[in-house]
Amino acid sequence: MSAHLPEQALPGWRCAVVKVGSNLLAADGGGLTDRYALALAGFINASHAAGRKVVLVSSGAVAAGRALLREHAPAAGDLAARQALAALGQAPMIALWQSLSARPVAQVLLTHDDLRNRRRYLNARSTLRGLLALDVLPVVNENDTVAVDELKLGDNDNLAAIVAALVDADLLLIASDIDALYSADPRRDPQAAPIARVGALTPEVLAMAGGSGSVVGTGGMRTKLEAASKAAAAGIPTVLFGGRDAVTVEALGRDRLRGTLIDAAATRMQARKYWLRHAPAAAGCISVDAGAAHALAGGRASLLPGGIAGARGEFQRGDLVEIVDAGGKAVARGLCQYAAGEVRRLAGRHSRDIEAVLGYSYGSEVVHRDDLVALETAGGMTV
């Protein structure tokens, strides 16, 4: 099928999320196999060797658990049984990746709920950032033990998009059993043609996607496009490619794509700044001295405790706060790493004193520059 697909340049990237579906790790009804994982791990290893960071979002736990129990495995439709199978299969799935990865792998189990809760979102983000800083390979899967709805949806595609935004990835790569997005489900429509590039996920494009065509896969093309649209809104392009074709997978390592490229809606920074600027009302307010106000107005500095004069409101860690100068004029907005009471205790202190003052530290920045948008530039122009 790839014969119809032109080879194109992969967007430049330094940090990517790679999502691998059950279909690539387990044959229908069968156990885990390294048949396709081998080439995918080769791509990940080559990316690491080139100094790039990768987060792997891998399905396959349910299929692995089922294969372990063989004829004793419970019926496919039973949700509690699927949860048990996932718990059984997580370790073999991780072991498969560890056997193929040149770097140590770390298991990260997440639910959508973890990522909706601000505090847990920040904790997940700092764990993943910490793992990437250690140059290990985080392998993320849904925590099926508690994620009943998510297991029903089988939604690791959407989880991969959320993780991509979480770690600030520049690219989301979704490996599937099919080599591209087609104009219609090719299993049902023999006239369906592959699409090399999607500029915008319009309702017409979304309507092309049907459900999964197999027993072990759960999401189908629909959840892949949902994931691409989440990534696009966060400024991250998505590529869909055939994970069964070793030539396609190897070409990715040379930054060449044979598959579908779905453009991002905006740059990552524009998307983030747009969100910070237009997010609902800030939960509180931090006042800063003239030096900090000037630094923050430039849009590239983090807010450190030393420049803080005080805090108003009862915001929590992870809440959006407004940052105002001594005259009460808003200079920036951002996500605060500390709760209001903690900020008040840290006001005017040096970053190195954080642990002594609080007894713990979430980092030297009260608001990290990645989580901050200046409301005006020095020249008075809105950015």
Ligand SMILES: Nc1ncnc2c1ncn2[C@@H]1O[C@H](COP(=O)(O)OP(=O)(O)O)[C@@H](O)[C@H]1O
């Ligand atoms: N428009 C479409 N283009 C490509 N594939 C489609 C389309 N609509 C539905 N599909 C189906 O989606 C399947 C891929 O999703 P899925 O089986 O969930 O795989 P995975 O386990 O890799 O997530 C394809 O094999 C195909 O049958």
Ligand SMILES: N[C@@H](CCC(=O)OP(=O)(O)O)C(=O)O
């Ligand atoms: N968490 C489940 C997978 C759910 C899922 O999204 O599957 P898939 O559509 O194959 O990516 C598992 O590990 O089996």
